[in-house]
Amino acid sequence: MFEVEHHASDDPQIVVLALAGELDLTNAGALEERVEQAVSMNGVRLVLDLRRVAFIDSAALHVLFRAARDLGKERFGLVVEPQSTISRTFEIVSVSEVATLGGSVDDLSAALSSS
Numbered sequence: 001m002f003e004v005e006h007h008a009s010d011d012p013q014i015v016v017l018a019l020a021g022e023l024d025l026t027n028a029g030a031l032e033e034r035v036e037q038a039v040s041m042n043g044v045r046l047v048l049d050l051r052r053v054a055f056i057d058s059a060a061l062h063v064l065f066r067a068a069r070d071l072g073k074e075r076f077g078l079v080v081e082p083q084s085t086i087s088r089t090f091e092i093v094s095v096s097e098v099a100t101l102g103g104s105v106d107d108l109s110a111a112l113s114s115s
Helices: 028-038 057-073 085-092 107-115
Strands: 002-007 016-024 047-056 074-079 100-103
Touching: 002 028, 016 028, 016 107, 028 047, 028 057, 047 057, 047 085, 047 107, 057 074, 074 107, 100 107
Parallel strands: 016 047, 047 074, 074 100
Antiparallel strands: 002 016
Protein backbone atom coordinates (compact mmCIF):
# COMPACT_ATOMS: atom_id res chain seq x y z
CA MET A 1 0.00 0.00 0.00
CA PHE A 2 1.16 3.53 -0.70
CA GLU A 3 -0.06 7.06 -0.15
CA VAL A 4 0.28 10.13 -2.34
CA GLU A 5 0.00 13.73 -1.21
CA HIS A 6 0.12 16.70 -3.55
CA HIS A 7 2.16 19.51 -1.99
CA ALA A 8 2.04 23.15 -3.02
CA SER A 9 5.11 24.65 -4.65
CA ASP A 10 6.21 28.27 -4.89
CA ASP A 11 6.78 27.67 -8.59
CA PRO A 12 3.51 26.91 -10.47
CA GLN A 13 5.52 24.88 -13.02
CA ILE A 14 6.71 22.44 -10.34
CA VAL A 15 4.43 19.66 -9.14
CA VAL A 16 5.45 18.00 -5.87
CA LEU A 17 4.08 14.59 -4.95
CA ALA A 18 5.04 13.10 -1.59
CA LEU A 19 4.85 9.30 -1.57
CA ALA A 20 4.79 7.01 1.45
CA GLY A 21 4.68 3.27 2.01
CA GLU A 22 5.72 0.52 -0.37
CA LEU A 23 5.90 0.93 -4.14
CA ASP A 24 5.56 -2.41 -5.85
CA LEU A 25 3.77 -4.43 -8.51
CA THR A 26 0.46 -4.16 -6.66
CA ASN A 27 0.35 -0.37 -6.97
CA ALA A 28 2.70 0.50 -9.85
CA GLY A 29 -0.27 1.14 -12.13
CA ALA A 30 -1.83 3.58 -9.66
CA LEU A 31 1.55 5.27 -9.24
CA GLU A 32 1.89 5.64 -13.00
CA GLU A 33 -1.59 7.18 -13.23
CA ARG A 34 -0.73 9.75 -10.56
CA VAL A 35 2.54 10.64 -12.28
CA GLU A 36 0.79 10.99 -15.66
CA GLN A 37 -1.89 13.24 -14.12
CA ALA A 38 0.78 15.39 -12.50
CA VAL A 39 2.67 15.98 -15.74
CA SER A 40 -0.29 16.36 -18.07
CA MET A 41 0.53 20.07 -18.54
CA ASN A 42 3.33 20.90 -20.98
CA GLY A 43 6.50 22.24 -19.43
CA VAL A 44 5.75 21.09 -15.91
CA ARG A 45 8.55 19.78 -13.72
CA LEU A 46 7.89 16.89 -11.34
CA VAL A 47 9.40 16.33 -7.92
CA LEU A 48 8.68 13.05 -6.17
CA ASP A 49 9.42 13.16 -2.45
CA LEU A 50 10.35 9.57 -1.61
CA ARG A 51 11.65 10.12 1.93
CA ARG A 52 8.77 8.10 3.42
CA VAL A 53 8.98 5.22 0.94
CA ALA A 54 10.10 2.06 2.72
CA PHE A 55 10.38 -0.27 -0.28
CA ILE A 56 10.48 -0.07 -4.06
CA ASP A 57 10.50 -2.97 -6.51
CA SER A 58 11.28 -3.27 -10.21
CA ALA A 59 7.71 -2.49 -11.34
CA ALA A 60 7.74 0.84 -9.52
CA LEU A 61 11.29 1.56 -10.67
CA HIS A 62 10.06 1.04 -14.22
CA VAL A 63 7.42 3.74 -13.64
CA LEU A 64 10.14 6.14 -12.43
CA PHE A 65 12.40 5.39 -15.39
CA ARG A 66 9.50 5.89 -17.83
CA ALA A 67 8.74 9.27 -16.21
CA ALA A 68 12.43 10.18 -16.46
CA ARG A 69 12.45 9.25 -20.14
CA ASP A 70 9.35 11.33 -20.82
CA LEU A 71 10.41 14.39 -18.80
CA GLY A 72 14.20 14.38 -18.96
CA LYS A 73 16.59 14.90 -16.07
CA GLU A 74 16.10 18.67 -16.08
CA ARG A 75 12.34 18.26 -15.44
CA PHE A 76 12.26 15.23 -13.12
CA GLY A 77 13.58 15.08 -9.58
CA LEU A 78 13.56 12.61 -6.72
CA VAL A 79 13.99 13.52 -3.07
CA VAL A 80 15.73 10.65 -1.29
CA GLU A 81 17.38 10.36 2.10
CA PRO A 82 20.98 9.21 1.52
CA GLN A 83 20.72 6.56 4.24
CA SER A 84 17.25 5.29 3.33
CA THR A 85 16.49 1.72 2.37
CA ILE A 86 15.74 2.72 -1.22
CA SER A 87 18.87 4.82 -1.65
CA ARG A 88 21.07 1.78 -2.29
CA THR A 89 18.58 0.46 -4.84
CA PHE A 90 18.72 3.78 -6.69
CA GLU A 91 22.50 3.62 -6.64
CA ILE A 92 22.51 0.10 -8.11
CA VAL A 93 20.16 1.01 -10.98
CA SER A 94 21.87 4.39 -11.61
CA VAL A 95 18.76 6.53 -11.17
CA SER A 96 21.00 9.60 -10.88
CA GLU A 97 21.79 9.30 -14.58
CA VAL A 98 18.15 9.91 -15.57
CA ALA A 99 16.72 12.00 -12.71
CA THR A 100 17.94 14.89 -10.60
CA LEU A 101 18.39 13.74 -7.00
CA GLY A 102 18.25 15.88 -3.88
CA GLY A 103 17.87 15.72 -0.14
CA SER A 104 14.98 18.18 0.21
CA VAL A 105 12.03 19.38 -1.81
CA ASP A 106 13.21 23.00 -1.61
CA ASP A 107 16.71 22.23 -2.88
CA LEU A 108 15.43 20.06 -5.68
CA SER A 109 12.74 22.56 -6.69
CA ALA A 110 15.41 25.26 -6.89
CA ALA A 111 17.66 23.04 -9.00
CA LEU A 112 14.86 22.22 -11.42
CA SER A 113 13.71 25.84 -11.61
CA SER A 114 17.16 26.98 -12.66
CA SER A 115 17.56 24.37 -15.41
